[in-house]
Amino acid sequence: MPVPEKTFTRKEVAASAKKLTAGSDDETPVLFIIDTIVYDVADFLDAHPGGEAVLRQVAGTDATTAFYNLHRQEVLEKYIDDLAVGTIQGEKPSVVRPKPGDLSLVPYAEPLWLSPVFKNPYFNESHHRLQRAARQFVDLHLAPEAIEKERTGEHISQELINKMSEAGILHMRLGPGKHLHGVPMFKSEQYPKGVVEGSQYDYFHDMIVAQEFVRPAARGFQDGNMAGLVIGLSVVLHYANDKALQKRIIDECLSGRKKICLGITEAFAGSDVAGLRTTATKTADGKHYIVNGTKKWITNGVFSDYFVVACQTDKGMSVLLIERGEGVETKAIKTSYSPAAGTTFITFDNVKVPATNLMGEENKGIYVVLANFNHERWTMVCAVARYSRLVVEESLKWAHQRLVFGKRLIDQPVIRLKLAKMIALVESHQSWLETITYQMCQMPYSDQAKYLGGPIGLLKMSATRMAHEVADEAVQIWGGRGLTQTGMGRVIENFNRTYKFDAILGGAEEVLGDLGVRQAMKFMPKSML
Incomplete structure (x- = not known):
């Protein structure tokens, strides 16, 4: 909302402080100036995190230097609609008020390809359209939830997942491919078919989405924001042998109805993938695998419905898609970042998995x-x-x-x-x-x-x-x-x-x-x- 049109002189703002010291009633305005905008914080005194005294100390003054020595413009944006009462007569603000989707004006705050001065051979107009759409989506929808969930440790909301699915974001995060063909990415009245055609989507588009989604600066939520889908569903996309299974899992996950994660790491095997101890033993009729073992530090595992799991089979490693059910138990792991990531310890206890859930070739899962x-x-x-x-x-x-x-x-x-x-x-x-x-x-x-x-x-x-x-x-x-x-x-x-x-x-x-x-x-x- 725009700042009210009412104007004050600096003398009028200073005079308001004298009324306060004279012991007037509680309705007396508590005015001060920040960047030529006048604020009345009389109703905010009790709510101010720094205490009432801090605000009363600057009453009647230009508090611009004091404020920006402690705070950012973003803090003002939270309260400006409620607390701003006017401007100083004949003066204009010098601080830029950013709008959702705006590029930063700070030098080196944006990669050089977004500069109006520097040229780059890799990016075309479709990349710029996607960046603008992604930035606006992040600012309006993703960042507020990311910052809050990072603080509370809660997992991503279904509402946000649904919005990302509708915008084609879940599809985009798997990278280029036929799964994007016909998907309207960030569809709008201006771009009814989306800001970029699925057949044109390349790894630079992919990079843009990956980088824009980092900007809320919430590392736990960053991984909690369907990172398991990025690294888990891609295996189904590229290596599923049962095409009906592949279609069902991809449709469910990209619609946001189901969640998926990748289970590689174990307590005894991290970067040493060949040292995995989880086993998958084929039944006598060859129609199922029986999976036993554990996985540790699995991102999104707490809330996932599907697990893409590396197991030791009779002559090597194989990768299986396991559905949450009997014998599958997940437990949250506390780490140094937010529980919003859904980091998990998973136990597989005699889990029966259809042989058709094999990803790639049996005993050659290392290549997958x-x-x-x-x-x-x-x-x-x-x-x-x-x-x-x-x-x-x-x-x-x-x-x-x-x-x-x-x-x-x-x-x-x-x-x-x-x-x-x-x-x-x-x-x-x-x-x-x-x-x-x-x-x-x-x-x-x-x-x-x-x-x-x-x-x-x-x-x-x-x-x-x-x-x-x-x-x-x-x-x-x-x-x-x-x-x-x-x-x-x-x-x-x-x-x-x-x-x-x-x-x-x-x-x-x-x-x-x-x-x-x-x-x-x-x-x-x-x-x-």
Whole structure:
């Protein structure tokens, strides 16, 4: 809503404070100015988190500097409709009020391809349309729930899942493919067929969605927001042998009626996939498998209906789709990020699974797992790069508004050096990510598994090392606020507490670094030895 048209002079605002000190009744306005807008907080005194005294101290004054030394514009946006009573006569606000979907004006807050100045060969108008639609959806629908559920630990609402399904978001998150053909992505009056045709959807579109969904800065909810579908349903999409089963599971999950997750990791086997102990023994008639074992740290498992599970069969590893039912028990695991992720310990006790639920070939499930890892690791890099950029944006804002020893933080050379390091890391990894993404657009799924496993592994390893450096520098810039879960430092605290998840999940840094080098050695010419 617009600010009321009523105008005040600065003298009138100052005079209102004198009435307060004179001991007038409770209906006397408590006025002050923030960026030329006049606020009356008389009815907000008891509700102010910092206490009544703080507001009374600035009554009658221009509190712009004091406010922005403690808060962001987002705080004002929560209350401006209720508390703003007018503006200062003849003056205009200098602070920009962002609208849902707007790009940030902070330098380096957006990847360079979104800049009106810099050119990029990878992105066309369909990418820009998708970015605008995704940004607006996140700002209006996703971010409010993400921030609240991150705080409470509650799981994603069915209402939000339904909205994402209707917008085609659940379909998009599986990456390019025929499952997107005919799906109206972000359909509107302006774009009745969606902002991009399913047949045109490529990995750059995929990257845009992955990165926009990180911006609420709620790491637990980020994984709780159907991450299990991204890495679990993709196996069904690419490797299901029973086409009727495949269609049913895909339809149920992409409509949001059912949830699915991927179960690889166990207490005895994390990155060491070959060391799995969960077993699947075929019945004498060959029509079923009997599954026994456990899975640990499984994202979304608490609320999932289907589990894509790696098991040891008689001559190797196989991957099965298991439906929640008799013999399947899930228990939440407490981790250092929010319970909103639905992290789970799963027990399979003599679970009877139809043999038709086999994904790929029996005893050759390792190829299913390894091929599936590529897209999972790539999406994690998308997220790490974008979250790190968000930390840079927040730190640049903070450095410009925080006053220390009479100067802004940005006026200190040591702070500028820290910011320069963070910016360089984020920009270089985004560029590397776009290079890999281009290669993915040029290769079929099978060739990606053959040629990009190593490069994506190295990129993920380096990206999570970047996150370590960015988190460390950001906390030093923010001080105590960088360790506080509420207020201005919320983004920094969340990132610093949770960035290690990406260094472990989907393959530990050390394992992926080794994978990258080993794959490179396969193509090493013997003449060089």
